Amino acid sequence: MSFLPVSGLSGTAETAQSQVSVGMGLLAGSTVMLLTVIWGACIIVGRCDLHDSVAIDGTNTKGFNLKESGVSTDIWTCYAARIMAISVIPFLIVQLPQALSSTSGRHLAVLIALIISLLMLVSYCVYQVFQPWIQRRRLAFAKHKHVISGILRHLKKHALGRLLTDDGEPDTEIIRKLFETIDENHDGGLSPSELRALITGIRFEEIDLDQDDAVSKVIADFDTSRDNLVQEDEFVEGITKWINEAKQTGGAYLESNTGTFKFIDHFHQQRKREHALLGSEEQSDEVVENVENPRWISIKAVLMLLLGTLIAAAFADPLVDAVDNFSEATSIPSFFISFIALPLATNSSEAVSAIIFASRKKQRTASLTFSELYGAVTMNNVLCLSVFLALVYVRGLTWDFSSEVLVILIVCVVMGAFASFRTTFPLWTCSVAYILYPFSLGLVYVLDYVFGWS
Numbered sequence: 001m002s003f004l005p006v007s008g009l010s011g012t013a014e015t016a017q018s019q020v021s022v023g024m025g026l027l028a029g030s031t032v033m034l035l036t037v038i039w040g041a042c043i044i045v046g047r048c049d050l051h052d053s054v055a056i057d058g059t060n061t062k063g064f065n066l067k068e069s070g071v072s073t074d075i076w077t078c079y080a081a082r083i084m085a086i087s088v089i090p091f092l093i094v095q096l097p098q099a100l101s102s103t104s105g106r107h108l109a110v111l112i113a114l115i116i117s118l119l120m121l122v123s124y125c126v127y128q129v130f131q132p133w134i135q136r137r138r139l140a141f142a143k144h145k146h147v148i149s150g151i152l153r154h155l156k157k158h159a160l161g162r163l164l165t166d167d168g169e170p171d172t173e174i175i176r177k178l179f180e181t182i183d184e185n186h187d188g189g190l191s192p193s194e195l196r197a198l199i200t201g202i203r204f205e206e207i208d209l210d211q212d213d214a215v216s217k218v219i220a221d222f223d224t225s226r227d228n229l230v231q232e233d234e235f236v237e238g239i240t241k242w243i244n245e246a247k248q249t250g251g252a253y254l255e256s257n258t259g260t261f262k263f264i265d266h267f268h269q270q271r272k273r274e275h276a277l278l279g280s281e282e283q284s285d286e287v288v289e290n291v292e293n294p295r296w297i298s299i300k301a302v303l304m305l306l307l308g309t310l311i312a313a314a315f316a317d318p319l320v321d322a323v324d325n326f327s328e329a330t331s332i333p334s335f336f337i338s339f340i341a342l343p344l345a346t347n348s349s350e351a352v353s354a355i356i357f358a359s360r361k362k363q364r365t366a367s368l369t370f371s372e373l374y375g376a377v378t379m380n381n382v383l384c385l386s387v388f389l390a391l392v393y394v395r396g397l398t399w400d401f402s403s404e405v406l407v408i409l410i411v412c413v414v415m416g417a418f419a420s421f422r423t424t425f426p427l428w429t430c431s432v433a434y435i436l437y438p439f440s441l442g443l444v445y446v447l448d449y450v451f452g453w454s
Contacts, residue, residue: 016395020388022323025338026346027384028404028444033343034373035415036437038351040430042373046071046358046366053424057362070426071358073367076135078420080374083124085416087381090117091405094389098402110399114389121382144217147199148242151218152264154202155239163264168247170240179235189229192219339404339444350376370419377412403447407440 047069048055049062055072062069094113097105155178156163163178165171182198183190195215222230222238230238246267323337350372357369392399418432419425 013395013397016391017397018324020391020397021401022338022342023384023388024401024404025336026342027380027388028407029339029343030347031377031380031408032339032411032437032440033347034350034377035411036433036440038347038354039370039373039415040433041351042354042358042366042369043071043425043427043430043433045355046361046369047427048072048361050424050426055363055366055424060361064427066428067426070424070429071366072363072424073370074363075423076131077367077370077374078423080371080378081416081419083127084374084378084381085413085420087120087124087378088409088412090114090120090385090389091381091409094399095402095405098400106399107393107396110389110393114386114393117382117386117389121386124378124382144214144221147214147218148221149246149264149267149270150202151198152239152242152246152267154198156264164243168263170243172236172240175236175239176232179232183232189227189231190235191229192216195219195230336444340441374416374419381408381412403444406447407444410443411436411440 047060047062047064048057048071049059050056050068050070050072055070060069090113093116094109097103097109152163155175158181159171159174159178163171163174179190180186182194184194184197185191192215195218196211199211199214199218219228219230222234224234224237225231243264246264323342327333327337354369354372357365357372391397414436415433418429
């Protein structure tokens with residue numbers, strides 16, 4: 001949609017204003033459709049059975065149960081929703097003079113919003129480049145904590161629950177006896193092979209564990225003398241440190257229950273849940289074949305993007321003319337055509353792609369689906385808005401799109417807040433999206449034709 005104002009750079013001011021008007025209608029309509037109709041459809045087609053508030057991949061025995069079926073995503077999808085909500089800041093800035101009924105600062109507000117929008121666009125692109133690296137680092141650390149929590153639980157089990165004293169503090173004497181049990185050759189230090197035997201015996205079946213990597217990280221964590229051995233004092237100190245960390249997240253589990261403390265088991269379950277939320281290291285469910293000529297593929301991709309841009313720019317004028325002519329022939333405001341009809345066409349590919357991915361009924365594909373939707377809205381809010389703001393500023397046009405901005409703000413903030421702090425969406429949550437869609441249409445109609453906002 002950012003190609004719509006292309007001809008506005010050289011045409012009359014009236015033509016440019018018409019281009020921006022259609023573009024803002026399409027921007028608002030696309031945002032609303034992505035976050036309501038398509039979002040809700042993905043919940044319906046991607047639903048799986050929920051167990052302990054987590055969707056089980058590939059299961060759908062609950063049918064359309066509103067509470068016991070739904071979709072789960074990873075934590076990175078929550079971050080994408082938060083970024084989407086933050087991306088509405090330029091809309092707030094550009095709309096501020098109108099909210100204050102000020103006419104003198106409108107041109108300056110457009111410039112400030114343009115600068116911030118461009119900065120957010122650059123920041124978002126940089127984040128997309130480094131996000132896989134950040135994800136791998138966080139996943140590696142979460143996996144390490146999961147291994148440590150498993151070791152704590154394993155030691156507690158072999159100590160018959162006596163890993164802690166009666167007041168919940170680490171029992172160093174018991175920890176030393178456990179060290180002697182693990183130290184098979186009784187040389188006073190745990191070697192990598194002895195730690196590997198310990199980790200193998202624990203059987204971390206729920207995670208894809210590289211045992212050599214896990215052993216090296218445990219040694220790095222415990223071995224303060226850097227001799228590649230975990231001495232007895234280092235073992236006691238390391239276990240004590242992790243028990244104290246487990247206590248900090250224990251909450252109600254810090255209370256003794258029939259003489260035992262449950263916070264170590266709770267800590268292990270939290271680490272397991274954290275690892276699951278971060279997602280797996282698999283970047284795709286598809287088998288990716290080796291690319292023989294990656295340089296040619298990159299050049300071809302750039303050329304296809306340029307060709308698509310040229311085609312879109314060439315059809316920008318005819319599209320706007322068609323909207324205007326259809327509006328005059330049917331007496332339907334052009335804004336409603338761009339707000340309702342055009343998004344159906346421009347978002348069709350994203351809708352089909354999102355629904356196909358969601359229908360695979362896996363957490364990984366569900367995460368990709370909703371991240372794609374949030375990412376598309378974010379790019380609308382920073383890239384497309386930047387183009388419109390630049391045209392308004394350069395040509396000295398009037399920024400008078402209060403109803404469009406308000407609808408975008410409401411939908412992005414509501415859905416962004418809704419998706420930012422939860423990773424599981426029961427089937428009933430799609431009703432929130434489907435209520436927002438007619439609400440948005442009705443709000444635009446009331447603001448434009450009852451209160452005269454336009």
